[in-house]
Amino acid sequence: MTDYLIKALAMDGHVRAMAVRTTEMVSEVQKRHDVWPTASAALGRTMTAATMLACQLKGDDKLTVTVEGGGPIGAIIVDANAKGETRGYVTNPHVHFELNAKGKLDVSRAVGTTGQLSVVKDLGLKDNFVGRVPIVSGEIGDDFTYYLARSEQIPSAVGVGVLVNPDYSIKASGGFLLQLLPGAPSELIDMLEKRLKEIPMVSQMIDRGDTPEDMLVEIFGENVKIIDRMPVQFKCACSRERIENSLVGLGKEELKAMIEEDHGAEVTCHFCNEIYRFTEEDLKAIYDNMDD
Secondary structure, eight states: OOOEEEEEEETTTTEEEEEEEOHHHHHHHHHHHTOOHHHHHHHHHHHHHHHHHHTTSOTTOEEEEEEEOSSTTOOEEEEEETTSEEEEEESOOOOOOOOOTTSSOOHHHHHOSSSEEEEEEEOSSSSOEEEEEEOSSSSSHHHHHHHHHHTSOOOEEEEEEEEEOTTSOEEEEEEEEEEEOTTOOHHHHHHHHHHHHHSOOHHHHHHTTOOHHHHHHHHHTTOEEEEEEEEOEEOOOOOHHHHHHHHHHTOHHHHHHIIIIISEEEEEOTTTOOEEEEEHHHHHHHHHTSOO
8 A cells, every 4th residue: 555645624624634654654764774663663653743744834845853852762853845755864773672561662762751842844935934842752743742732833633653563664654633723612622532542553553454544534433524635755855966066065175185085975865875976086077067
């Protein structure tokens, strides 16, 4: 099944809802970075949540999510755009612990609980929108829920989950995002809170074969109206041309030193782990084309 996201209205139009399957997206990142299970769960949950936030944007708008909780995995960095394209990495991918007291991957221990979650939105304006909140649990879903309530003033619920196979590959990944719209009756909040405690975990729903549509039906019953469906995927924006531009940005002096001392260069993209190699001749050609 290909990864995709749906947008919907539920509860007679009082709730804006999204649900997404991100199994292939997270699998791609796990393989590219050799991510271990607990780190995979943290990174996959963040990528899933960021994908849903970005799909609320329009056109060429994009955002960057940074989770820095002070835990052993270091920072989680995720870029996502309105087209459903997401990329991400974690500073220390080789982090894994025994299961926690609930028998789940101990994401909170890996992420930490003493830092912050930040969202930077590039909406094509002069200044970017920046929202920051403290980490509240390190479980990622709770932290995004808190971010939306505090930074964007939207009563929300974010559920994200990742299941990892014994061989460290990704078995299932996905999530949902629910937001109350203005004018929603107050009793709806209590009903939703109760329902969210009753439903299976997101990763369990996807693992048993539930589609994003099935997830929303699990939550709301048949009171759901699908309004959009779009593919989502891992996609990195890096290219050899972009790397060349970065080399130009170093300046002639530093580039000359690379030619004379290193006789070439090797640049690895943080997001996709793609390696770009430049021979001494490549660097000389770039150098010769630079303005004095």
